[in-house]
Amino acid sequence: MKVVLAYSGGLDTSVCVRILQEKYGYDVVTVTVDVGIDKKEIEEAEAKARTLGVVEHYTIDAREEFVRDYIFRAIKANANYEGYPLSTALARPLIAKKIVEIAEKKGAEALAHGSTGKGNDQFRFEAVFRTLVPEKKIIAPVRELNLTREESIAYARKHDIPVAAKKDKPWSIDENLWGRSIEGGELENPASKPSDEIFEWTRVKRKETEYLDIYFEEGVPQKLNGKRFAPVELIMEANKIAGEHGIGKIDMIEDRIVGFKARENYECPAASVLIEAHRALEALTLTRQELRFKAGVEQNWSELVYHGLWNEPLRFALDAFTDTTNSRVTGNVRLRLENKSFAVVSRSSPYSLYSLEAVSFEDKSMNQREVEGILKYHSYQPGRYYAVKKL
Secondary structure, three states, X not given: OEEEEEOOOOHHHHHHHHHHHHOOOOEEEEEEEEOOOOHHHHXXXXXXXXXXXXXXXXXXXXXXXXXXXXHXXXXXXXXXXXXXXXXXXXXXXXXXXXXXXXXXXXXOOEEEOOOOOOOOHHHHHHHHHHHHOOXXXXXXXXXXXXXXXHHHHHHHHHOOOOOOOEOOEOOEEEEEOOEEEEEOHHHHOOOOOOOHHHOOOOOOOOOOOEEEEEEEEOOEEEEEOOEEOOHHHHHHHHHHHHHOOOOOEEEEEEEOOOOOEEEEEEEOHHHHHHHHHHHHHHHHHOOHHHHHHHHHHHHHHXXXXXXXXXXXXXXXXXXXXXXXXXHHOOEEEEEEEEOOEEEEEEEEOOOOOOOHHHHOOOOOOOOHHHHHHHHXXXXXXXXXXXXXXXX
C-alpha cells in the first residue's frame, strides 16, 4: 500500500514518515512542493527523505504557478485576515493539489500530512483532498497519535531522525514567496517578547530613506522602479527591498479555525508593500460604490482562504468580481521606505477618477451656488424625523 505525504523535511513530517512506515505499514512517497523554499532546505528534505527509506521522493517547482494563480489573486483581493496577509494559508491549497496529482499518478490509496489537531493546516490540506479525491483515505499521524511537540522531538531522537527543532528552540517555521511564519515554544505566550533571532527577512540593512515605484497592470504588479520583472523575481525583489528596511514584521493574536486564539509571528515584506500600493491605486480608479462593495468581497475572500476553502464556488465568483474591478487598476504608486515603516506618497493612473479641476479651490468651472439644491434635500428625512418628534 502506498501513501503520499506532504513533506517539508521538518520535525512533524519527518516523524510522520517513520510512523506511516512502522505503525500503518505503508510504503511512503514524499512530495516537497517548492513555493519559495530556501534551496538548501529543499536539498536537505530530499536527502532526509531518502535516509528515512521512502520508496520515492518528488520535488515540484510550483513557484511560478503560486505567484500567477494565487499571489496575484490575493493582491487583487487585498487579502488580509485580521492583519495577516495569508502567506502560509495561501500556499496550502496549491501544495495539497500537487499531493493529489502525485497520488493519482502513483495509484496511492492514501494521502497524509503532518498537521496537528490544533492548527489550521489540517483544514487546508483536507478540504482540498476531500473535494478532489474523496475516495482516498487521509492520515494525519501527529493528530491521530495526539503527539505534543516535545513528544515528537523525543520520538525523532529515539528513531535517529535528524531534525533541527530542539526542546529549547521548538519553533515551527514555514516559509514561501509570500511570507514566513514562526510559532511555538515561548512564542505561544502573548506576554513574552519574541527573540530577534527568529526573524530573518526583516533585519534592517538599509537605513537611508528610499523610494519604491510599483507599476500595476490590471491589478497585477509588473515593474519595480521602472524595471519589468518576471512574476517570481518581482516578489523576491519586493521582499528583499522592503525586508531590508525592516518592513513586514507582524506580531499578532489570531483567531484560528478551531476557535482558539493564537499568538502568531510573521514576516511578509512584499505582501505588506504590494497590497498597500494596490489598495492606493484602487482608491484612485474605482468608484465609491465599487470600493464599498469590494471591502466585503475582500473580507469574504480572505476568510475563505484562511479556512482552506479554496475550492468553494464562492471563491471563484469573488475572483470574477475582483478581475472585473481590477481591469482599470493600472498605474504607478510610489512608496517612501524608512525606519521600519512605509507610506504611499504618490499615485497615478490613466483610469484615474480624480479631477484636479473639480476639487481645486481656485477653479470656477463649477458654480458653487448650484450645490444649494442638493443641500435642501441632503438631510430631508432626518429633518422630518425631528419635526415629528416635537409634536
